[in-house]
Amino acid sequence: MFRLGRRALAAAAACVIAAGAANAQVKELRIGYQPSPIQDASIAMFETWGAKKGIKIVKVPNSYGVYVEKMTASLTSNSDQYDVIWHNDDWGQLWAHLLEPTDDIDALKYAEKWGMDKVVFGNAQGQNTVVPMGQTFSVFFYRSDLVKPEEVPKTLAELVETSKKLQAANKVKFGYVGGMAMNHSWFSWFWSMWGNNCDVLAPPYERDNAKLAANGWKSMLAEPCMKETVEYWWDAINTHKISPRGMPAYDRNEANAIFMGGDAAFTVADSLWWGTFNDPAKSKMAGKIGAARFPLGPNRKEPFAWDDIWGWAIPKSISPERKALTKEMLAAMMVDKEGQMKMFKATGAPPPNTEFWPDIAAADPFMKLLKEAVLDSPNKVRGAYYFPNWPAVHKAFNDTVTKAVTGKREDIAKVLVDGAPLVSKAAQ
Structure with missing residues (x-):
């Protein structure tokens, strides 16, 4: 029995030594991400931490178009290629x-509860699987050198009217420009749809x-609100010509x-582009940008906002030692006030630690607007759905509305009716 006890103690000691040795051998952490202002700013905090710890941060960029598939x-292959992924x-x-x-x-106690909802990121056991890098949502950007704050369109109809006036005066080539392609639906389709009491699935906002x-x-x-939304964009592109033909x-x-480049008066983009839009090295419109709430369609009177997070996750398949080190790095990022202040200044994205928000808002009018219009808003919409088939549903939706808006106006209703069961089938 004494010998067994000694053997057990020796085995335990060996495990401790082995674990310590393995941990000591972790000299780098690999980050799988898609280059963007907010991710670059977050990784900069990783690099600051890594420099102090003697850990090399290896950045592995991936294209947005293939990111999810890759x-x-x-x-699913249980690869240990990445220690942290977007x-x-x-x-x-x-x-x-x-x-x-x-x-x-x-340190997740400092994160916003709305963004960390386990309905969104929770596993089957109700455990969270994310650490936020910052809040991401879009706002309605406008050329402040052309439009005064009180002149910013409050309805979709006013967006057409104001755009046409600016075009007629040769102030801009286009009134509105925004992404419409698959994985970019938020920047035209989704915000205008939500602003008209419509959604991908019924009931709206559920x-x-x-x-x-x-x-x-x-x-x-197949609902009237969706037909109105598609007809609005068809008219914006083909009749009013306030948006590019290729949009x-x-x-x-x-x-x-x-x-x-100054060719459009209005756009919708993630708030994190505030820094880029106002960077003289990247934007001809630097210093001439304002932001406001979304224009509303005829079926909605109350303003709305959507609010989600981008975050970081840890693959389950990596070693315990690398998981522990990765969690240490993410915890350090969550409390890095200097790094998060730099993130906001560079991007306009509210950082992950909510305790820093009041200080930023007190010093920055843009953050004050974001708090009033989005972060503290009682009328929030989640920007996606939270079941595994959502990417397929999104594609079925985007394929249908793209077909409708690029075809004949009189065919819009039929295209939408034909596409509706494809969305429902994808969800099931």
């Missing part, structure tokens, strides 16, 4: 079972999967480039 393949509410439920729970990171299932995953493509194929980068 990361899904890496996660995580988004769009694919929160798609990956939840493949990610390390993060509830044991104490994100409880049990209620959506009980309603048969009913698509709203149905635009991604956010193409739309942002037109806006920053």
Whole structure:
């Protein structure tokens, strides 16, 4: 018995030594991400932490167009290619079972509860699987050198009227420009749809999967509000000509480039582009940009906002030692006030630690607007749905509205009716 006891103690000691040695051997952490202002600013905080700890931060950029497919393949193959990956509410439920729970990171107590809802990022055991890098939502940007704050369109009809006046005066080539292509639906389709009391699935704004299932995953493509939305954009492109003819194929980068080049008066983009829009090295419109609430359609009177987070996640398949080190790095990022202040200054994205928000708002009018219009708003919309099939639903939706807006106006209703069951089928 004495010998067994000694053997057990020796084995335990060996495990401790082995774990310590393994931890000591972790000299780098690999970050899978999509280059963007907010991700670059967040990774800069990782690099600050890494420099202090003697850990090399290896950045592995991925294209946005293939990001979900590539990361899904890496996660499902139990690869240890990445220690941290960019995580988004769009694919929160798609990956939840493949990610390390993060509830044991104490610094998450500073995160906004709306963005950290476990309906969005929780696994089957109710554990969270994300650490926020910052709040992401869009706002209505406008050329402040052309439009006074009190002149900013408050309705979709006013957006047409104001755009045409500016075009007639040769102030701009286009009134409105925004992304419309798949994975860029938010910047034209979604905000205008939500602003008209419409949504992808019925009832509008509902994100409880049990209620959506009980309603048969009913698509709203065939509803009058969706027909109004598609007709609005068809007219904006073809009749009023306030938007580019090629806009149905635009991604956010193409739309942002037109806006920053001064060829459009209005756009919708993530608030984190505030810094880029006002960067003289990147934008001809630097210092001439304002932001406001979204114009509303005829079916809605109350202002609305959507609010989600971008975050970081840890693949379940990496070693315990690397998981522990990664959590230490993410916890340090959550309390890095200097780094988060730099993030806001560079991007306009509210940082992940909510305790820093009042200080930023007191010194920055843009953050004050974001708090009033979005962060503190009682009328919030979640920017996606939270079931594994959401990417397929999104594609079925975007394929249908793209077909409708690029065809004949008189065919819009039929295209939407034909596409509605495809959305419902994708959800099921």
